[in-house]
Amino acid sequence: MSSSGPILKVSRVEKHFGGIAAVDGATLDVARGSITALIGPNGAGKTTLFNVVSGFYRPERGEILFEGERIDRRSPHSIAQRGLVRTFQITKALTKMTVLENVMLAARNQPGEHLWQIVLRPGSARRREREVAERARELLRFVHLERLADDYAGTLSGGQRKLLEFARALMTEPRMVLLDEPMAGVNPTLGLELLERMKALQVDLGMTFLLIEHDMEVVMSVSERVIVMNEGRVIADGPPGEVQRDQRVIDAYLGTGAAAAAGGMGR
Amino acid sequence: MTAPLLATTIASPSFWAFVGVVAGIYTIFALGLQLQFGFTGLLNFGHVAFMAISAYTMAILIVKVEAPMWAAAPAGIAVAMVFGLLIGLPTLRLRADYLAITTIAFGEIVRYVALNQDGLTGGPIGTINLKGSGTSASYNGDWLAFQGKVQHALETVFGDMGKDTAMLAIVWTVAIALIVAMQVLVKAPWGRVLRSIREDEDAASSLGKNVFAYKLQALALGAALAAVAGLFFAFQFSFFSPQDFDPLTTFFGYIIVILAGTARNWAVPVGAVIFGVIFAGTRFFEFPPFTYFGSADRAYLRLIVVGLILIGLMAFRPQGLLGKREEMVLE
Amino acid sequence: MSELAQLLANGLVTGSIIAIAAIGLTLVYGILGIVNFAHGEYLAFGAFIAFAVNVTLGWPIAGSIVFAMVATAMLGLGLEYGLWRPLRRRGAKVVALLLVSIGLALVLRHVIFLVWGATPRRFDVDVFQVYDLGGVIRLSLTQITAVSIAFAAILLVGLTLARTKLGKSMRAYSDNSALASVSGIDVDRITAYTWVLGAGLAGLGGVLLGLVQGSFNPNMGFTLLLPIFAAVILGGVGSAYGSLVGGVGLGLAMELSTWNALAGGVDPVYKPVVAFAILILALLVRPQGLFGKARYV
Incomplete structure (x- = not known):
């Protein structure tokens, strides 16, 4: 049962800070053995969602299933021990x-x-x-x-720390890795190589990756599916080609003035 | 710890044996802080309480229950560890500064109880009052017999020596054995997890380490070391009272750890000996400006010097004498 | 009934002194990130300076109080420029500064011991004048004076923090230093005034403590330090109003715990233990303090 369904299921998760909903009813699935990208304008709630899924924040509502098992009340270490491991946007080398x-x-x-x-x-x-x-x-x-x-x-430099965190995450023998902007500050040649390795791990070991990434070229080339968040909700979900034509996605990016990102998507 | 007045001088070997014993006891005590603070980053300011708990548990069991010393002493260590776990459960999830304040509060609660539960602890007069007024209680008969045997055994090999020297040998044998044991533990992967917690708890837990469980282990094990120091303290001074366990003793432990260098087990005895010499030695400095002060004033002066050393270390050499700056973590 | 009223009155006396000392501690903690274990010694310093001018020089107590406050504020300011600022410039953080404050506490306390000795001291005031209020409460004149001064000071500080530009920026800085420093608040000025206010209030608290206790020795400040810390944490670090409530609340709790009607009450010697126990319990329920805000990871 659990070996066929999605590896991660997030349903109607909410997380508030002082009356502000950082994650506001987000629902999404991640398919086993996939590379999925999580994108959205700044402040969309992507990193907060990572913190909730990895157990660092406790959601007020909703539930999270990993391999068919509830993990939304579990502590970070026990989630990591179950094979769901994360890296940090601001590295924790x-x-x-x-x-x-x-x-x-x-x-x-x-x-x-x-x-x-x-x-x-x-x-x-x-x-x-x-x-x-x-x-x-x-x-x-x-x-x-x-x-x-x-x-x-x-x-180490900022980029090297990102690489170190990636290696450290793999050392835990994970089934799924949450990568928060893994390419930030990494030199482009090495970045490309990293992507190839990620694909190899996906193909050879069936490892699942969910990554937050701002570079649309990377997103389009590596991921088979893109999930778009805005204002704490999932607003679009599908193959890259489909998502980039989605009017709601274009509006979300234009609405925050992130024209460059939207321009990247239109290519 | 208040040392009884000595009718000796700085030249006397028995004075230096005494300083050596106290330095050994402080080494064991500070080794526990090294584990908790130096390796794990736990700001435990109630360390002296574990020393008090083991010393009192042992003395009470021997005097009131007439338990043999070889059962009462391990019981003292066990009770101290249980208290370590009990105080750790509610406090170890707190921020470093809150942990410091709650643990010092815990230490003061222990001291207040010792001071005011005369029936249990002998009250302000100390353990000599454990059997109530009129009779003087003693708990170290078994120990003195053991110490005598050690002295005899040593004398057959090395020739004549005092009973202070036998105590010195026992305390330092135990101290060195404990340093070796701690070194084995922190060099093992267990120690690596502690160091990761000291620097960044979130990083450690994101890699599947149960941060809370490790902190609890460090606290309880450190408490056991303080407990061992408490037993030797009890044996060395043959009676003790609540004022021996005021928060100052914990701070002395911190000064030793910082003087030595954090996360360095082998540096602890060096720090303890330097501290012991500064602390005990100043009693006998017969040159100005020390000669301008009477003995009570010198005690104050000594503590002023100790305070200045702590400030100076933090300002100019926070990694201590033997620490490595690259590995120092101070939030 | 009259026992309860008496305990309430005593609780207000103790609580107002804890509150006064706690405001200074919480502002320094919130604004400068210094967990100042030497704060108790600032209290003792104030008391002994007042003793020197009141008893040794023969000044009236009112003048001595003002003098002691000014002297303690100067001490606070001097240590800021001579000790804390250079340390912060060297990048010292919370734990390092905390350990320094322990060293400073040792130095200050034993300098006071060195100068004034360990003998208990008293102010030159009439401690035998006792007032019977409505036949239920008995308070000495010194207690009444102390509690009146304490509440006047609390009111004044409350108004300063609420109404003046300086007070508002102090609270803003204490709540969120990162935000405040980008919004154009003069940090150096805030720092200086924080010490003047915090240390000055500590000095006042020390004198009042000496007045209500009757006699005091150089350990007086350290003895009260843990209840003061408890008030700060209960109130939420950095919150001046929180520590006021925390201080008065703790004072009341410590006194009321001895009330006979509460299953005989606890032995009065355990009053400090009641404060520590409340602190530990409160941290269990709300690790960020009763009035503090939740912390972001």
Whole structure:
């Protein structure tokens, strides 16, 4: 049952801040194994929706199902443990740890993270740590940060931190990844490569991606489906070609004066 | 901690053995703060309460229940850990500054209870009053016997030594063993999770780490270390009273951790020894400006110096003497 | 009934002093981000300065109070320029500043000990003049004076914060410093006035505390610090009105908890414990304080 339906279902979710509805009855589905883009003008509620889905905010209304299971009352760590992991718009690289440690931290099934296991099964913690280090280095190669593995993450540039967060998210062996503007500040060549890797992960492992992105070229080239939000609601949902002709979408962008974005969409 | 007046001078070995014992006790105490504050970023200002709880639990069990020391001492540690969990449950989700204020309040509640429940704790006079007035209570018979055995064993190897030296050996053996144990834990992936929480809780929980559970573990384990320090404190001074556990002791622990360097286990004893020498040594400085002051005034002067050291460290060397600036997290 | 009235009166006396001290603490906390553990020592400083001019120099108590307030405000201002501002310029944040304030508390308290010693001190006032109000409440003249001054000061501060341009910008800055600094508020001026007001009120609170307690020693401020913090957190950090309500409320709660009708009441020695317990309970229910706003992630 759960292996065929949508991997993520968001129904009529509301989140208010001091009387202002940041998310106002948003409803959307994300198909398993898809790459879906979430777009909309600034202040549309995209990042707030990510915060609600990943458990950082608790919605006042509505429900969220991941793999058929309610997650809207769950805490962020338990949602992440279920295989739904997110990155942050303003990166949360752990600057006082090395790049490699950042990625290794994200590993799951590490007995060395549990006090009793360190005492009772020190060998298995060490073995797992070797596997984790190897896998972390692989992922760092994947995002071209392997040269910086032993540097403090605080020395990385904004774009490099985005890449680090991407690698860290993959280290958790997720089934679905929420990416909040993963390309911001990343150099374009590397960005393109990242997109290819994302597609490869989608095809090879059936991983699902939902990404907030402002670059319409990226959105159109990578995603098979686009969801458009405005003023806390989903106003359009469909294949890229269809959505960009949708009058409500054009109005929403023009209405906020984001003509450049709309221009990008019209291409 | 108030040291009894010593009829010794700065040149006497037994004075330095005494300073060494106190430094060892402070090392164990501050090691708990290092875990909570240095590695996990928890601003626990009620640390001294765990010391008080274990010392009182042990003394009460020995005097009133006539429990053997080898059962009462672990019970003291266990009760302190339980209190660590109890105070952690409501407070560990709070911001750093709120946590500081609620934990210091917790510490003061413990001290008020010790001060006012005469029937349970002996009240303001201290543990000597545990059996009520008229009889003087003592809890360290078993311990002195053990300490005597250690002294005897050491003397067969190293020749004559005082009972202070035996205490010194015991305290520092335990202190070093605990440092090694803490080092194993923080070098394990467990410690990596703590450091991630210290810097950014949201990052840690977004990667599936149960931040609250880790904070609770750090608090309880740190409480256990304070509890061990509390037991040694009780043994060293053979009786104690609520005023030994005022918030100043916790602040001394912080000064040791900051002096040493946060997130550095091996630096803690260095910080504790430096602090001990500054603290105890100034008692015997026989040159101006110290000679202008009487002994009570010198006690005030000492605390002024300690306060200035804390301010100076925070202003000029917040990473401490042995810390690394790149790894320092201070919100 | 008369016990209840007496407890209410005592609660107002204690509560008004906590409230006065809490306003200063909450403004400094909200505007400058300093969780000032030395605030209690500002109270003690005020009390001992007043003692010096009142007893040593023989000034009348009214003049001594004013002198102590000015002196404590100067201390606050001096420490801002000599300590806090340089630290903030070096990028020190909340936890670093908090630890510095502990160092400062140690220094100030023991300087006071060094100068005035540990002997309990009293002001040169008539403590034996006791008034019987309607046959139910007995308050000493010093208590009545203290509570009247406290409420007059509270009213004055409330008006200043509500009506004057300075007061309004202080509240705006305390509520949202990022917003206020882009809206053209002169931050340096606000900072200076915050210390003058906060430290001056602490000095006043210290003298009043000395008056109602009868005798005091240099530990007086630290003893009251935790109830003051409790009032600040109950009221919501940065909210001057909140800490007023929190302070008076805590004072009343501490006194009323000893009421016999409440299953015998708690032992009076546990009054501070009542304040801490209320604080911990309140944080359980509303971690942002009773009047504070929810925090964004």
